[in-house]
Amino acid sequence: xxxxxxxxxxxxxxxxNNFVLAYFLGICPFLGVSARMATATRMGGAVMFVMLxxxxxxxxxxxxxxxxxxxxxxxxxxxxxxxxxxxxxxxxIRKVSPxxxxxxxxxxxxxxxxxxxxxxxxxxxxxxYDFAQAIVFALGAGAGFTLxxxxxxxxxxxxxxxxxxxxxxxxxxALMVAGILSMSFMGFAGLGA
Amino acid sequence: xxxxxAPTPADELLKGLWRENPVFVQVLGMCPVLAVTxxxxxxxxxxxxxxxVLAMSxxxxxxxxxxxxxxxxxxxxxxxxxxxVTIVDYMIEAVSLELHGALGAFxxxxxxxxxxxxxxxAFASRHRVGEALLDALGMGAGFTLxxxxxxxxxxxxxxxxxxxVALFPEGFEPWVVMILPGGGFFTLAGWLLLINYxxxxxxxTATTAREAAR
Numbered sequence: 001x002x003x004x005x006x007x008x009x010x011x012x013x014x015x016x017n018n019f020v021l022a023y024f025l026g027i028c029p030f031l032g033v034s035a036r037m038a039t040a041t042r043m044g045g046a047v048m049f050v051m052l053x054x055x056x057x058x059x060x061x062x063x064x065x066x067x068x069x070x071x072x073x074x075x076x077x078x079x080x081x082x083x084x085x086x087x088x089x090x091x092x093i094r095k096v097s098p099x100x101x102x103x104x105x106x107x108x109x110x111x112x113x114x115x116x117x118x119x120x121x122x123x124x125x126x127x128x129y130d131f132a133q134a135i136v137f138a139l140g141a142g143a144g145f146t147l148x149x150x151x152x153x154x155x156x157x158x159x160x161x162x163x164x165x166x167x168x169x170x171x172x173x174a175l176m177v178a179g180i181l182s183m184s185f186m187g188f189a190g191l192g193a
Numbered sequence: 194x195x196x197x198x199a200p201t202p203a204d205e206l207l208k209g210l211w212r213e214n215p216v217f218v219q220v221l222g223m224c225p226v227l228a229v230t231x232x233x234x235x236x237x238x239x240x241x242x243x244x245x246v247l248a249m250s251x252x253x254x255x256x257x258x259x260x261x262x263x264x265x266x267x268x269x270x271x272x273x274x275x276x277x278v279t280i281v282d283y284m285i286e287a288v289s290l291e292l293h294g295a296l297g298a299f300x301x302x303x304x305x306x307x308x309x310x311x312x313x314x315a316f317a318s319r320h321r322v323g324e325a326l327l328d329a330l331g332m333g334a335g336f337t338l339x340x341x342x343x344x345x346x347x348x349x350x351x352x353x354x355x356x357x358v359a360l361f362p363e364g365f366e367p368w369v370v371m372i373l374p375g376g377g378f379f380t381l382a383g384w385l386l387l388i389n390y391x392x393x394x395x396x397x398t399a400t401t402a403r404e405a406a407r
Binding site (some may be wrong): 024117118172 | 220223224225227228268269272276278279282283298301302304305306307356370373374375376377378379381382385386389390393
């Protein structure tokens with residue numbers, strides 16, 4: 001069992017050990033969807049929701065598998081749970097907001113292969129979080145992911161107006177910006193300890 | 194594929210190394226690329242583990258390609274991949290507990306490496322077993338090479354050693370940032386810059402040559 005307070009779990013997941021900038025989880029959507037601010041916030045929201053639901057499911061699955069004595073099935077069970085959650089969210093968004101559905105495009109189904117979600121499920125199991133901690137962990141990780149995505153989108157919108165040498169265009173400049181962001185997030189170290 | 198004029202087996206194997214390198218050209222599977230490459234040995238281990246999963250799952254997907262219903266193909270691929278990743282995970286834990294600790298959750302995260310699913314969907318499900326295996330081996334080698342390139346640079350600058358052997362004299366002050374997360378982004382950006390530059394200058398020489406010929 002893990003004795004960390006809920007607040008410290010949240011701050012750790014959101015800022016100190018930011019999923020994107022410190023653990024490198026979810027780099028693909030981070031680089032792929034961060035060109036426009038509006039898309040970035042919505043993507044962040046969708047990821048956060050999927051994280052919350054799959055974190056709860058993962059908690060249940062973990063204990064179920066322990067009870068029937070088949071921990072080696074954990075990875076397979078997690079990925080199936082995540083894939084179905086994403087499917088659910090996709091249907092939900094298509095119904096509620098077709099515009100958002102089109103804006104997110106291919107990246108919505110790709111949340112399934114977003115390592116941040118599976119990483120969340122694995123980390124919470126490894127650290128032995130209880131149910132409340134798991135939920136706060138998911139919220140913190142989702143908030144951190146959204147924060148990183150929105151920051152990146154803001155910078156990239158400004159970058160559109162700047163003159164950038166041809167060699168650096170595209171992924172290279174995005175990675176450099178991400179590196180600087182990651183360094184600045186190191187300033188949060190020690191917070192929430 | 195249909196547009197290419199029957200690529201030779203050697204071609205299938207070699208394209209992953211450079212022309213279609215999964216990391217530097219296709220920018221796939223970024224998460225493990227950045228996360229575990231703080232030393233060269235971690236990079237190689239991760240590359241080999243990924244190559245194994247890639248080769249096994251590509252072979253299996255390719256051999257089952259006539260039996261998997263189209264609607265549930267992605268789910269099937271993911272299940273196949275997850276099975277092999279579980280095998281690798283337990284294998285590494287049995288061989289070296291230290292390595293298992295260093296790579297941590299990132300071994301399990303091979304499941305969601307877009308490279309593997311991408312090859313299963315784009316190549317293995319449409320080609321014969323032999324071609325799929327060659328393609329997977331080439332891509333795996335290219336991936337391992339890229340991880341080694343990143344891990345080598347980061348370990349060299351960040352701890353002044355390579356494969357744990359100190360290379361620089363005592364006075365060398367290691368650039369700690371290279372081992373930290375930020376260094377991962379910077380090193381990859383640096384490699385991409387170099388490759389863009391080389392491609393750019395090659396294209397430029399090609400253009401000037403064409404214009405000179407005219």
